[in-house]
Amino acid sequence: MSKKKSDSIKDISTLGEFGLIDHLTKDFKIVQKSTLKSIGDDAAVIFEQDRQMVVTTDLLIEGVHFDLSYMPLKHLGYKAVVVNLSDVYAMNAEATQITVSIAISNRFPLEAVDELYEGVKTAAKIYNIDVVGGDTTSSTRGLIISVTAIGFAEKEELVYRDGAKENDLIVVTGDLGAAYLGLQVLEREKQVFQVNPNNQPDLEPYVYLVERQLKPEARKDVRELLKALEVMPTAMIDISDGLSSEAMHLCKNSKLGCNLYEDKIPLDPQVISTCEEFNLDSTTIALNGGEDYELLFTISTEDFPKIKGNPHLTVIGHMTHQKEGMHIITRANTKIPLKARGWNSFQETSE
C-alpha cells in the first residue's frame, strides 16, 4: 500500500505489490468506450451490448520463450502484447482490452520493469487497446509474463478455424520465415559474443529478420483490408507455430485436406539470402519456422478477383477433400505430406 510519489525509488520490495501496480499503470489512458472500469478494483468492467467477445491468453517464460541476453525488455513487453492480439485478429475481431501479469525476481531493478511496461504501453497505444488489469508478483527465478487479450466483433464477422470449404483458396498475409531466421542470427551473434566480447555484431544484412523476431507486429490491418475488399474469409488462424502446423489446424478443424504450392510461398529477399548463407532450405523455414504472426485464411474462389494483385495477400494453395490429405507441391511438382514440425516447448531437441 506504499503509494510512493517519488520517481527516485528504485527498489521493488520497498514499493510493494500495490505500489508497483500504481507506479506501472499510472500513465495508462483509457481509449475504448467499452472499458467502464480499468485497474483499481477487484476486476475490470467491460460492456458491449451487441458484439460478441473473444478472449485469448498466452504465457511467456524466460529461458523458454525468450532470452534476455538479446531481447530488450521493451521489445519483450511489446511482443508479449502483440502475440495475443494476433489471436484476436485471427478471429477477425477488433482487439480492445488486455490484462498483463508479470512475475519477476525481487532483485530485478525497477528500471527493468519500467522498460518492460514501456513496451506494453507502446503496443497498447499503437493497437488502440486498454490495459485493464493484471497481477504483479515475485518469481523464484526468471521473468514470466501472462497476457490475456479481449476483443469484439459482430456475430457475422467472426471467423473460426472450421469454416473452410472444399476448393476454397488458401491465402497468407505478408511473408514467412523471417522471424525464425532472425532468431538464428541472434543466436549466432550471441555465441560469437561469448567467444569474444569485443566482437561487434554486424546485423545490417539481417535488419528485417531481426526486427521480425524482436518486434513482430500483429495484422490489425487485415480486418480492415478485408472489409474494404468485401471479402469474408471462410476460416482463419494466425501463424505462430509455422505455416505447416497452422494449415493442418485449418484442415483438421474444417475436415478437409489441402494442397500448398512451394513456389507460391511469399519470402522476403533477406530470407532467401540468409537461408543460402546458413545452408537452410527456405521452404522448410517458412513451413516450420513460426513466430511470423501473419494470418492464414481461406476464401471462396468467387472472391479471388477481389484480392488478386493485392500486395498484402498471397494465394498459396487450395482446400481439397479430406481423403486427399494435406500436402505441399514442390517446385519439382512432387507431392509431399505436410508435417507439423512447428515449435514444441515440451521437446528438448528440435526435430
Added chain:
Amino acid sequence: MSKKKSDSIKDISTLGEFGLIDHLTKDFKIVQKSTLKSIGDDAAVIFEQDRQMVVTTDLLIEGVHFDLSYMPLKHLGYKAVVVNLSDVYAMNAEATQITVSIAISNRFPLEAVDELYEGVKTAAKIYNIDVVGGDTTSSTRGLIISVTAIGFAEKEELVYRDGAKENDLIVVTGDLGAAYLGLQVLEREKQVFQVNPNNQPDLEPYVYLVERQLKPEARKDVRELLKALEVMPTAMIDISDGLSSEAMHLCKNSKLGCNLYEDKIPLDPQVISTCEEFNLDSTTIALNGGEDYELLFTISTEDFPKIKGNPHLTVIGHMTHQKEGMHIITRANTKIPLKARGWNSFQETSE
C-alpha cells in the same frame, strides 16, 4: 499435433502442446449459455447482450505462492480457480468463464498435470463455470499457473470499492485468520517431517485451518444471500491479503476513514486455540493473515435490520470521515492505526 487416443501415454513431450491441451480439456463440458465457443480456436467466444462483464487475473508461482511439498496438486488446481472467482464475487457478479494457463517442467509426469486439472475441473463444476481457454507450455523450473476469470452482472448490481459512505457499516462474511494459521501448521509439520520422516503429522486439531489453506472456497453464495435479503452493498472487496489491507483499500477508494472493533472480528474456535498454542495474537492474524477469501463490504445503516443475526455476516465496524483515519478499537478501548501488513511477495522477510 500428436492427438493420441491412448491413455497410457505418460510423457508430456511426446504429447506435445496440442496433444496435451486435447488430453487435459477433453472432459470439459460447457454449462454457461454465454459460452459460444470454448477451447479449440484462436480465441474463445462469449456473448451476453445486457449484462456488464468483469475480468480479473492472477499468477501463481511455485515457491512463492505455494509449496508442493504439502499442497496436493488437485487442491492447487482448485485453489488457483477459487482465488480468481473470489475477485469476481467481490464485484457482486456471477462468475461464468475462466482461462487456465500452466507452465511445467517437461520432467513433470502427465499424471501430475492430470491431478492439477482434476482440481480445475472440480472447481469449474462446483462453481458452475466454463474453462474456455488457456495455454500450456514448459518452464525452466517449477510450476506456474495463470488464471483469468470472467463474470457478468447487471449494471446496477456491480459493487465497486469506492462506493462506501460515511457511517456505513462494515460487514465481513465467515471468519478470519484460519487460512494463515493453516499455513503455519503445515510449515511446522514440514519441518518436523524433515527432521524425522517417520513422524506422522497429527492434523486432527487443525482440520478447519488446514482445509481453509489447502481448499479455500470463494463466497459464491453471498451474491445470492444479499439478493434474498434485499441488501445492496455500497462497496465490496475480497479478503486475499488480510482484513487490514482490504479495509484500507475500501477507505482509500471511497475517500473515507474507518473504525474496526477488535471484539467483533469473527474467529473460529480453532483459530483461537491454535493462536494460543503458537503464542500468536489472534487479532493480528485476522488483520494480516490473508488468504481467507471472505468478502468485506459496507452497507447503509438502514440495512442493518436485514442482516442482523445472519450467521454468515458480522458487522465489525463503520466508515468514518477521511480525516478521522483508519483504526482498530481494541478490547481495552485503545485506538490503533490500521497498517497494511498483508502478504507482500516482493519482501524477503515478512514484517
